Amino acid sequence: MSYQxxxxxxxxxxHELFDAAAHCERxxxxxxxxLIDGVLEEAAAFAAGEIAPLNRNSDEQGCQLVDGAVTTPKGFAEAYRQYVDNGWASMTGPLEYGGQGFPQLVSFAFHEMLMSASLSFRVYSGLTEGAVLALHKHGSETLRQAYLEKMxxxxxxxxxxLTEPQAGTDLALLRTRAEPQADGSYxxxxxxxxxSGGEQDLSENIIHLVLARLPDAPAGVKGISLLLVPKFxxxxDxxxxxxxxxxxxALEHKMGIKGASTCVMNFDGATxxxxxxxxxxxxxxxxMMNDxxxxxxxxGVGIAEAAFQGALRYARERLQSRGLSxxxxxxxxxxPIIVHPDVRRMLLTQKTLVEGCRMLAAYTARQLDLEHGAASPEARKAAxxxxxxxxxxVKAFCTDMGQEVASLGVQVYGGHGYIREWGMEQLMRDSRITQLYEGTNGIQAxxxxxxxxLFDGGAELSALQAEFSALCETQLPRPVLAQMASLVQARLGEWRELSTEVIAACQRDAQExxxxxxxxxxYSAYVLLAGFWLQAAARAQDALDAGTQxxxxxxxxxxxAAFYLRRxxxxxxxxxxxxxxxxxxxxAMPEESFAF
Incomplete structure (x- = not known):
């Protein structure tokens, strides 16, 4: 299956919604x-030309573990060398350690491309970027000098x-221990x-960030320490x-992302x-975890985009029956089946969810940039x-959306979607993990x-709602957009009332x-996307009013926007x-009543 x-x-x-150039200037x-557009064009060529062709084989071949060494699928090692040599790995890294310092608002687009092209391939580099963030912010100067530039x-x-057999989400159950040594190591x-990527043949070294307990550490999560434990x-020098x-x-035998090595790692008195x-x-x-x-x-967005592209191509080519009209x-x-209303429903659902989530991701990326780069301390705290x-x-809704859009992709193909050769079922299998790792979506909720x-009584959520309410106010006087703005404004009002009800219910009963x-x-995500679609519609109308080509x-x-709001x-x-x-x-129902 191809990807563009x-x-x-x-x-x-x-550029048109979030003015990336002005953001970068600030x-x-x-x-x-x-420069941003030039980078994205090169990124698109790399993702489509070098990474996407590896995706099918990586699923078929998977990773192999022999005598403690992991071999990644054919082509991954060479593609990773190109990824490093062409500077893509250092895109978001701090300047003082050889990085290029690209903001999230720009880099997120390239990362989405990689995830569409091959989620398995992207897994390896994604965690490295998070590890860099943690080491850069919290590590000693000695560790930063020794490890950061290479990472x-x-x-x-x-x-x-993090995870141990008995300790998944509940890190209070963690048992890995770290014994202090005379030289300051453990x-x-x-x-x-x-x-993920615990062992592989892509990089010269693997730097593990490991949660462990020191002797006499307090019980629970208050007694957990983070250690840097390198493979070499x-x-x-x-x-x-x-x-x-x-x-x-061992390597886990997984449902999807089979080209990504998912390892059982044993630390036997490792330094x-x-x-x-x-x-x-x-x-x-x-x-690291927030990143x-x-x-x-x-x-989720990347997988969904790939599924939508595949479904759209097939719907334009597949001939079945005559149109109802x-x-x-x-x-x-x-x-072609794209003329049938139900196929249109599926394609438009895919398209509006993907594009809506991309807007949400970009907006969030902008906040992540401002959290560290805004001019004033107050602005950084607000971001x-x-x-x-x-x-x-973003984590929960975009990944739920990715699974839904991948499933719709299979449905558009009909029986062919269930067959491996078309590539759609792989996307559905690969996307399933996104709802589970880095905290299940229930944990995110x-x-x-x-x-x-509950932490601030809904104050920050209220500020977000007010931001979109102001957008509605500016669009209500425009005849073309008045109905859309009115509908979004009504939902925002309902959201505010619901927020108050949820807070009160949770304060009365913790089970709530x-x-x-x-x-x-x-609910919050669907209304948020409605706000972004109104913003997109307003920009589109601006362009049409200005006589765009x-x-x-x-x-x-x-x-x-009209489809999203109505359907x-x-x-x-x-x-x-x-x-x-x-x-x-x-x-209410007793546990024993679940028995069969």
């Missing part, structure tokens, strides 16, 4: 529109080692599971030195060094609050309610936190009714 980056759509989001990184370049990769002992200990006491014990303060590992790891959750949300292709024995509010929505909504969380997150492109934005946004009502059903109907 949706460059026109990406430019619309970057951040002071020297990027302008011409930023991509020559050395990184992992995140001996790390324990086993970790589900470690850095030598004095900066090259990989002595082999550390760690190994890959490591503390990152940050003792017993503060979870706070350090969250630096990872945003990146996983992008994985009469013959549409008189020169052919039947009409940090907004990003924190949005991260669980709990985070959204407990740490975001879990009972309302998933539906409230879904791209009439079809901008008219399509208006048509898509997708009503899903929010179902989530509202469900969460108002309360916790009682979930918890």
């Amino acid at each position: 980056a949706p460059l026109r759509e990406m430019r619309f989001v970057l 951040l002071g990184n020297g990027l302008d529109r011409e 930023v370049s991509g020559r050395w990769s990184g992992t995140m080692c 001996k790390v002992t324990g086993s970790k599971i589900f470690i 200990i850095a030598a004095a 900066g090259t990989p030195g002595a082999r550390n006491a760690l190994s890959c014990g 490591g060094w503390l990152i940050g303060e003792a017993n503060q590992g979870l706070a350090c790891m969250f630096t 990872a959750r945003f990146q996983v949300g992008l994985q 009469g013959v549409q292709a008189a020169d052919k024995p039947a009409d 940090g609050r907004r990003a924190a509010l949005l991260i669980p929505i 709990l985070d959204y309610i407990r740490r975001k909504l 936190i879990g009972a309302t969380s998933v539906d409230f997150l879904q 791209e009439v079809a492109f901008y008219q399509a934005k208006l048509d898509c 997708v946004l009503p899903r929010a009502s179902g989530h509202r009714e469900a969460l108002l059903g309360g916790a009682q109907c979930l918890m």
